Amino acid sequence: MFPQYRGKLEYVCLGCGGRFGIDELLYTCPTCGQVLLLEDLNRDALRGMGDGAYWRNVFDSRAATRETALRGIFRYYELLAPVLDPEDIVYLGEGHTPVVEGARALQQHLNARFMFKNDGQNPSASFKDRGMACAFSYLRYLVRSKGWDEVLGICASTGDTSAAAAMYGAYVGAPIKTAVLLPRGKVTPQQLSQPLGNGATVMEIPGVFDDCMKVVEYLAEHYRVALLNSKNSWRILGQESYACEVAQWFGWQVEPLCLFVPVGNAGNISAIMSGFLKLHELGVINGLPRLFGVQSSHADPVWRYYSADPASRVYQPVQVRASVAQAAMIGNPVSFPRVKALADRYEAVRPGAFNVVQVEEQAIMDATIQANRHGHIACTQGGECLAGLLRARELGLVGPDELAILDSTAHSLKFSGFQEMYFNDAFPAEFEIHADRTLANRPVEILSDEEKKVLSVQAFTRAAAESVAERLKLHGLH
Numbered sequence: 001m002f003p004q005y006r007g008k009l010e011y012v013c014l015g016c017g018g019r020f021g022i023d024e025l026l027y028t029c030p031t032c033g034q035v036l037l038l039e040d041l042n043r044d045a046l047r048g049m050g051d052g053a054y055w056r057n058v059f060d061s062r063a064a065t066r067e068t069a070l071r072g073i074f075r076y077y078e079l080l081a082p083v084l085d086p087e088d089i090v091y092l093g094e095g096h097t098p099v100v101e102g103a104r105a106l107q108q109h110l111n112a113r114f115m116f117k118n119d120g121q122n123p124s125a126s127f128k129d130r131g132m133a134c135a136f137s138y139l140r141y142l143v144r145s146k147g148w149d150e151v152l153g154i155c156a157s158t159g160d161t162s163a164a165a166a167m168y169g170a171y172v173g174a175p176i177k178t179a180v181l182l183p184r185g186k187v188t189p190q191q192l193s194q195p196l197g198n199g200a201t202v203m204e205i206p207g208v209f210d211d212c213m214k215v216v217e218y219l220a221e222h223y224r225v226a227l228l229n230s231k232n233s234w235r236i237l238g239q240e241s242y243a244c245e246v247a248q249w250f251g252w253q254v255e256p257l258c259l260f261v262p263v264g265n266a267g268n269i270s271a272i273m274s275g276f277l278k279l280h281e282l283g284v285i286n287g288l289p290r291l292f293g294v295q296s297s298h299a300d301p302v303w304r305y306y307s308a309d310p311a312s313r314v315y316q317p318v319q320v321r322a323s324v325a326q327a328a329m330i331g332n333p334v335s336f337p338r339v340k341a342l343a344d345r346y347e348a349v350r351p352g353a354f355n356v357v358q359v360e361e362q363a364i365m366d367a368t369i370q371a372n373r374h375g376h377i378a379c380t381q382g383g384e385c386l387a388g389l390l391r392a393r394e395l396g397l398v399g400p401d402e403l404a405i406l407d408s409t410a411h412s413l414k415f416s417g418f419q420e421m422y423f424n425d426a427f428p429a430e431f432e433i434h435a436d437r438t439l440a441n442r443p444v445e446i447l448s449d450e451e452k453k454v455l456s457v458q459a460f461t462r463a464a465a466e467s468v469a470e471r472l473k474l475h476g477l478h
């Protein structure tokens, strides 16, 4: 049942090209300090095992398996981390998130064709679980093979990485413990409650995510800790499953699609490119979809880089400003070198297929509110993708008949505070957002506590029902 195939994985440095074995957890190149990616040296053997049709059939047939080690992201085992044994694989129900067609009225109103992939329907309510399932499976393998009796997993986070790390850490348990570093006041109450509930050590630091990231990088350099941010390439491998799932859902025909992905630390968009490139290399798909990274004008270093003329591009971190796409509010994305390397490879297969668009905060919030009024569960980063699609339509980059897949990377409930600010038209000035007051929605009070006290149960029920009927202008039956 479990695949026989085992890969030979190596870390590859994106700076000097150095190669390193996976018997240690490396985050950056020991020689030049650049970020790494993991590469399977045996992948020719995969091609030898069968053609694209063979692999499509393997992945499709696993959809019905009850083997939990192959049930989540590791349905695509051979493409991700084919060094793990089933006993190490952690499965908490991640992956295979639904692709939901945009509500008809909304597609019509916006004159755009789109579907949301609801990655907020992962167990910790964000896409981070894909990467965390892989990182923790590898950690388990390390713990077992090295006989470690103590491991501290640590991460900086805008809220979702910490939620996922704490959840997987708590589930796997001893000898793994988890600690998370958060920018004080820049994580939503729901996100904060997640690592607290999972028993992680939660520490808050003044500043923004970029400040926290520097602290964990320092810790990873000077102390024995397991870094769980997407700087850890095992996270990237797990997140490649998003691309595989999109391809599989569309019957392995992805060329006509336009994918929109919010970009923060740039791990996700790197993983998605890498995933599609692997599928293409193995002949599982015959072409690549078009890919659009989306960034807010308040946190847009990747957009700035790609919007410049190719001859004069210089990467520069930016100082972020307040953003409702708070989970992606990052000025110096750790994975930027990965984006560059993978976008070059992506464009070599399909020129013009990699794009980045920039959107305003107002457009992000309007799109989020509109989507959810139409029955979606878009987080603000999902709204950012919808805003990105509208921007791409405006710029003529996407035609009215092209189908866009929008990555709603987290569940709307994690970001309900921004919805509340919108409904109360109460955004602090720095967000530069004003509410469309016609969209405000608040609970309507029916009867008071005093009335409840003085009325009998029957009288209360009748009074409440009549008040509701009046509110809703209901017509009586008699």
Ligand code: F0G
Binding pocket: 126, 128, 156, 157, 158, 159, 160, 161, 162, 230, 262, 263, 264, 265, 266, 267, 268, 269, 327, 328, 379, 381, 409, 410
């Ligand atoms: N959407 C959500 C909901 C996120 O939590 C993040 C990143 C992104 C988009 C951006 O993805 O970083 O891969 O480009 N959140 C990280 C965190 C940084 O700490 O939770 P990315």
